[in-house]
Amino acid sequence: MSSQNPSLRLGVLISGSGSNLQALIDAIENQQLPGVEIALVVSNKADAYGLQRALKHRLPAIYLSWGQRNVGAQFIAPESIAPEFIAPKPTMSESEIRLTALLRLFQVDLIVLVGWMRILSAAFLEQFHQRVINIHPALLPDDGTGKTYTTSDGTQIPVFRGLHAVQQALDAGVKITGSCVHFVTPEVDAGPVICRQEVAIEEGETEETLHERLKVVEHRLIVEAVKRCKSVE
Numbered sequence: 001m002s003s004q005n006p007s008l009r010l011g012v013l014i015s016g017s018g019s020n021l022q023a024l025i026d027a028i029e030n031q032q033l034p035g036v037e038i039a040l041v042v043s044n045k046a047d048a049y050g051l052q053r054a055l056k057h058r059l060p061a062i063y064l065s066w067g068q069r070n071v072g073a074q075f076i077a078p079e080s081i082a083p084e085f086i087a088p089k090p091t092m093s094e095s096e097i098r099l100t101a102l103l104r105l106f107q108v109d110l111i112v113l114v115g116w117m118r119i120l121s122a123a124f125l126e127q128f129h130q131r132v133i134n135i136h137p138a139l140l141p142d143d144g145t146g147k148t149y150t151t152s153d154g155t156q157i158p159v160f161r162g163l164h165a166v167q168q169a170l171d172a173g174v175k176i177t178g179s180c181v182h183f184v185t186p187e188v189d190a191g192p193v194i195c196r197q198e199v200a201i202e203e204g205e206t207e208e209t210l211h212e213r214l215k216v217v218e219h220r221l222i223v224e225a226v227k228r229c230k231s232v233e
């Protein structure tokens with residue numbers, strides 16, 4: 001973390017609505033996250049509503065087009081960025097190299113993925129060890145790995161990972177699901193959990209209604225997770 005700046009500077013990565021970003025903005029504005037600021041918001045979608053939310057609150061907000069092209073050892077960066085800001089890894093994609101440059105330029109300490117729909121490579125993550133967290137709309141075990149999760153009532157349920165975790169919980173017919181915030185590791189949705197909350201699935205629930213209810217929980221969880229990261233920095 002930067003020793004010159006006592007604040008924990010967040011880089012918030014989004015792809016869509018940004019309601020979790022809004023929860024962070026509100027918590028910071030309401031002094032619930034002292035010593036935390038949002039340094040930068042990045043979206044891989046130009047029309048992500050979360051970008052509007054950021055701009056409304058006068059936060060730096062950037063659309064970064066995202067391709068998977070691997071540039072090998074070739075290094076591409078805007079001329080305005082001094083090379084010492086960037087230590088590109090040869091196996092990062094061009095997009096990841098650009099993202100790295102932005103995160104360093106804005107002196108980001110903690111990268112917060114809230115609805116970010118792109119997988120980040122091991123080479124990218126290696127640069128920010130234990131400094132990338134993600135919110136996931138399903139329950140993961142404490143260490144993030146494994147195929148089952150034991151709920152607080154002792155029921156074993158499958159672990160749902162990936163893009164369709166909410167629908168997977170409904171399809172599996174489980175009675176309890178939830179959301180969690182975890183550290184990001186190269187395996188998708190499989191990193192150590194920072195905090196989580198269970199949510200009971202109601203009769204007649206659809207993916208949409210369940211996801212909306214999960215998001216209400218997430219808005220508290222993401223603030224709690226950042227608070228914990230701030231307390232151990």
Ligand code: GRF
Binds near residue numbers: 014115214215
């Ligand atoms: C959240 O439900 C999060 O768990 C999932 O994507 C959703 C993002 O929602 N990864 P929003 O853009 O913060 O409203």
